[in-house]
Amino acid sequence: MISVSNLSKRFDSVQALNGISFDIKQGEFYSLLGPNGAGKTTTISIMSTILEPDGGSVTIAGFDLQKDPTACKKNIGVVPQEIALYNELSAFENLLFWGSLYGVSKAELKIRIDETLKLFGLFDRKNDKVKTYSGGMKRRINIASALLHKPKILFMDEPTVGIDPQSRNLIFEVLEKLHKEGMTIVYTTHYMEEAERFSDRIGIIDNGQLIAQGTLDELKSLSKMKETIAVSFVNLTDSLFEQISKEWTDLNRVENSIHFYSSDIKKDLSILILKCNQLGLDVIHIEIKKVNLETIFLNLTGKQLRD
Ligand SMILES: Nc1ncnc2c1ncn2[C@@H]1O[C@H](COP(=O)(O)OP(=O)(O)OP(=O)(O)O)[C@@H](O)[C@H]1O
Ligand SMILES: [Mg+2]
CATH class of the missing domain: 3.30.70.980 (YebC, transcriptional regulation domain)
Structure with a gap:
């Protein structure tokens, strides 16, 4: 479903990625686990066409990311590490904006917005301005915005950092549901409990390289x-x-x-x-x-x- 091959990326004096490669199968929940500065965001940003690599290649759902970024984008939903929402707009208006960026028609979008708001337990707050939301609620809307166009693949960059336990549990429940329904999920975290709980496979990343990869049992037997x-x-x-x-x-x-x-x-x-x-x-x-x-x-x- 996804193939990442020999990616490299340099920022000034920092070699953020140093030849990272991995493959992700259809329907797999794949976690990239690594400490601060390991290169998780850089990797996921390249995979979601936000950043250009210096070298290497990515294919998504059979399309080459550099040759055919539009086809790749249609297949993916992206939840960035930094929450990107308009505080003065309501949840509904925010989702309307994001959904139209993903090219969902207006009629379809209204239905999808209601469905995703219900999924994330925020349907009742639909018309409230986002500035009245808690951090965890904003995070839920952020994830909802990546799902409106029904992507086959979801990229999430540390979606549970700094949020309340109730929101975290709800996000986990939604992820479990989406995974069961067959969605391919790429998830970055530096919480090992999260990687252990959900992942079909885990890639351990450090200094811009993948240092080990496998199921939890495979990783355990590696050591x-x-x-x-x-x-x-x-x-x-x-x-x-x-x-x-x-x-x-x-x-x-x-x-x-x-x-x-x-x-x-x-x-x-x-x-x-x-x-x-x-x-x-x-x-x-x-x-x-x-x-x-x-x-x-x-x-x-x-x-x-x-x-
Ligand atoms: N725009 C940038 N300019 C300069 N250096 C950058 C930039 N983005 C990332 N870096 C550097 O590249 C390295 C990898 O950063 P990256 O954000 O990918 O790590 P991360 O694994 O996502 O870390 P975190 O867990 O803190 O989010 C770090 O050393 C970081 O300082
Ligand atoms: Mg990061």
């Missing part, structure tokens, strides 16, 4: 470790970290803690405590974490998803 032993210390110094690094093959420092990766927790835990004692490291807290996207990301990049 050799099974669990993380997260140990916090009172007196962790650079030199003590260096010493313990020589004793453990796979580990990462996170401030005053060290994440030790283990495939045999029963055996490793006692060995680890012994080594810490021998080095004079004072332990204040130990937590054993099952492998999840956060630990996979840390293991692959040495960085935390949330900084």
Whole structure:
């Protein structure tokens, strides 16, 4: 359905994308997961014709994005990271504006606006000015505006950042419904819980490159470790970290803690405590974490998803 091949993009001194490639199948819910500045918005902006790449290519529903952008656009709905609505207009008027941009006829549009407002629980507020809406309600209208022309593919760039739990849950319910109905969804997030909850497949992005990709189970099996032993210390110094690094093959420092990766927790835990004692490291807290996207990301990049 979508093929992204070797995209590169530079902004002045920043190489935002560095040869990123991935394919998305029809009906798939694909999440791009990565920290701030990883290149998620740049990727999705190129895929939705908002930005031009320096190199590489994208095909959408069989059309080449550079040769046939209009055909591509017909197939996609785009929910940008920044909310784009007119505060002085009502929800209805905003949707009328966006729908006409997507080329939906006026008669059809009125029906679609009512349908999408109902879908997002805002039909009662249809004629209220958007400036009276909460952030979460604005976000819902923002998503609604991308659906009016019944696209086959929906691009969403971090649609749940900074909104209330009620709106977030409603957005999740709508996404689940659209996914069940067969829509292809491309979703960016830096919340691993969201990527874990919905995705058929997840692409992990960092420094403008895809560093791993697969179903959650595939990603889990990619990493050799099974669990993380997260140990916090009172007196962790650079030199003590260096010493313990020589004793453990796979580990990462996170401030005053060290994440030790283990495939045999029963055996490793006692060995680890012994080594810490021998080095004079004072332990204040130990937590054993099952492998999840956060630990996979840390293991692959040495960085935390949330900084
Ligand atoms: N218009 C621009 N001008 C200069 N640099 C830019 C521009 N847009 C993005 N960048 C840089 O490109 C890199 C990738 O940015 P991008 O917005 O794609 O990241 P992101 O993964 O969406 O991050 P976030 O989670 O913060 O939204 C960053 O280093 C960013 O500072
Ligand atoms: Mg972004």
